[in-house]
Amino acid sequence: METDLRELRIVLPKRWSGDVERVLEAHDPLHWSRRAGEDEVEFTVLVGKQGRQELIDALQAVLAPAGDDWRLVILPVEASLPLARREGEEEADEAGRKADSDYGSREELYDDVVSGLGIGRDFLIFTALSAVVAAVGLMEDNVAVVIGAMVIAPLLSTQLALSLGAVLGDRHLIARAARNGVAGLLIALGIGAIVGAVFPDRVESTELMLRTRVGWSSVILALASGAAAALSLLSGAKASLVGVMVAAALLPPAVTAGVMAGAGRFGEAAAALMLFAVNVVALNISGQLMLLWRGVKPRTWLERRAAEQSVRWSLAVWG
Numbered sequence: 001m002e003t004d005l006r007e008l009r010i011v012l013p014k015r016w017s018g019d020v021e022r023v024l025e026a027h028d029p030l031h032w033s034r035r036a037g038e039d040e041v042e043f044t045v046l047v048g049k050q051g052r053q054e055l056i057d058a059l060q061a062v063l064a065p066a067g068d069d070w071r072l073v074i075l076p077v078e079a080s081l082p083l084a085r086r087e088g089e090e091e092a093d094e095a096g097r098k099a100d101s102d103y104g105s106r107e108e109l110y111d112d113v114v115s116g117l118g119i120g121r122d123f124l125i126f127t128a129l130s131a132v133v134a135a136v137g138l139m140e141d142n143v144a145v146v147i148g149a150m151v152i153a154p155l156l157s158t159q160l161a162l163s164l165g166a167v168l169g170d171r172h173l174i175a176r177a178a179r180n181g182v183a184g185l186l187i188a189l190g191i192g193a194i195v196g197a198v199f200p201d202r203v204e205s206t207e208l209m210l211r212t213r214v215g216w217s218s219v220i221l222a223l224a225s226g227a228a229a230a231l232s233l234l235s236g237a238k239a240s241l242v243g244v245m246v247a248a249a250l251l252p253p254a255v256t257a258g259v260m261a262g263a264g265r266f267g268e269a270a271a272a273l274m275l276f277a278v279n280v281v282a283l284n285i286s287g288q289l290m291l292l293w294r295g296v297k298p299r300t301w302l303e304r305r306a307a308e309q310s311v312r313w314s315l316a317v318w319g
Contacts, residue, residue: 005030005077006052006105008045012063012070017041019062027055030080046080053105074108106168106296109233113164116157117176119183126154127184130247131191134255138207139199146207150247155184159226159246159280160233163287168298185254185276192258200263211256212271214278222249222282229283230290249279 008029010020014036020043024032031046047055056072063070130153137145161177164170196203225245232242253276260269 004049005080006047006108007075007077008043008047008056008059009073009075010043010045010059010070011040012043012066014039014041016063016066016070017043020059023055023058023062027051027058029055046077056105056107074105106298109164109296110168110173112233113157113161114173114176116154117161117180119180123154123180123183124187126152127187128191130154130251131188131255131258132195134188134251135192135195135259138211138252138256138259139195139202139205141205141207143207146252147244147248150244150251153243153247153251155247155250156229156243158184159250159283159287160229162284163226163230163291164233164296166284166288167291167296181280188251188254189258189261192255192260193262194258196259196262198262203259203263203265203268207252208256208259209268211253211275212260212268214271214275218249218275219278219282221245222279223286225249226283226286227290230287230294234291234294234296246283249283250276253279 012020017034017036020041021034024043024045029045029047029051033044035042035044045055056074059072063072130149132149133152134146134149137143137147137149158177158180161173162181165173165177225242225248228242229246253272257269257272257276260266260272
């Protein structure tokens with residue numbers, strides 16, 4: 001039984017409707033209908049998780065010669081009656097295995113990631129507030145306050161965009177993510193430096209000193225966080241708790257570097273920056289590997305070739 005349905009709406013000139021009909025007949029979605037206007041045709045297609053990406057890719061391929069004269073919109077479906085059943089999906093465990101092997105469509109993944117990017121007012125405010133809260137928690141050895149800072153830190157989308165951009169070979173997405181990451185780092189460093197300069201006698205706390213050492217535990221945390229972040233994107237699960245894990249690997253060391261620099265302790269500041277860099281590497285490597293393992297890849301051969309080069313360069317740089 002299909003439980004993850006999408007409605008595809010395709011609007012295109014009449015002369016391309018025959019090609020679309022052949023694609024739909026070949027891929028056999030759950031349901032499709034056609035409504036013709038004077039100059040345009042609109043197709044409405046109901047499709048489950050299985051085979052969705054293949055159908056979207058086939059539609060894009062057949063409509064590529066049409067240029068920009070067509071539009072495909074992917075909409076979520078809350079429910080559909082009667083319940084859609086497919087041959088071979090009667091057993092629940094078999095259906096579960098099929099669901100685990102497919103991620104829906106790369107277009108939805110891309111939209112989910114891009115929607116969280118952008119250096120707007122909210123991003124700047126949330127990053128600044130989380131850095132302030134983290135600095136206070138670290139200096140006061142208050143773990144609960146540090147966790148609170150991670151909850152409001154808007155860092156998840158940036159790391160997901162870096163991983164997805166590398167896997168898809170999308171340099172524009174990588175550049176946008178890198179811009180967000182640099183902006184977040186500069187805010188954390190700046191606020192940390194102000195706090196450190198105002199309270200230079202409070203930088204001996206245990207929580208701060210823990211972020212001036214690179215250990216296997218921090219690397220393991222970052223690896224697990226990157227994989228969990230990618231998996232939450234693929235599965236469509238709630239990302240709030242995963243975002244806390246990602247922020248735990250990035251925000252405290254960045255703020256610590258700023259605090260130590262503001263207090264004039266540049267050796268510890270450099271060590272904290274090193275921890276931040278190691279965690280960024282681990283997050284992105286594990287995120288990319290998870291996306292590749294789950295079959296995320298570009299549509300065309302040329303895009304796949306660019307993506308392979310991007311992944312190789314990314315792993316080489318991170319390594």
